[in-house]
Amino acid sequence: MPPDRETSSVIHDTSVIMGRNEERDMVIGDICNKDIGKHENGEVRVYGIWGMGGLGKTTLAQLVYNHETVDQYFDLKCWVYVSENFQVKEIMKKLLNQ
Structure with missing residues (x-):
């Protein structure tokens, strides 16, 4: 198994942006839709992106x-790296430290 590669929200190679607009806009449309994810009981909505390694x-x-629509929609954003062998306590610590 390859070693964990910790990620960040920073895009290092701007050439990867080409051809991803459709997928990007679909996700932004879902997470910034005011009619989706309304919860009176305080639940947190999660949007999962999954697939084999190397798909992007x-x-x-x-x-x-990093999109301006997401910046305008959310008051607070946080990037947390989650490895394959993650621990919920460790993820929560990372979130709180951010």
């Missing part, structure tokens, strides 16, 4: 995270 999941997440 992290790149897609970076493009969405």
Whole structure:
């Protein structure tokens, strides 16, 4: 198994942006839709991006995270790296530290 590669929200290679607009816009449309995810009971909505390694999941997440529409829609954003062997306590610590 390859070692964990910790990621960040920073896009290092701008050439990866080409051709990802459709997927990026679809995710942004879903997460910024005021009619989706309304919860009176305080539940948190999660949007999962999954697939085999090398498909561009992290790149897609970076493009969405850094888009101006997402910046305007959310008051607070946080990027947390989650490895394959993650621990919920560790993820929560990372979130709180951010």
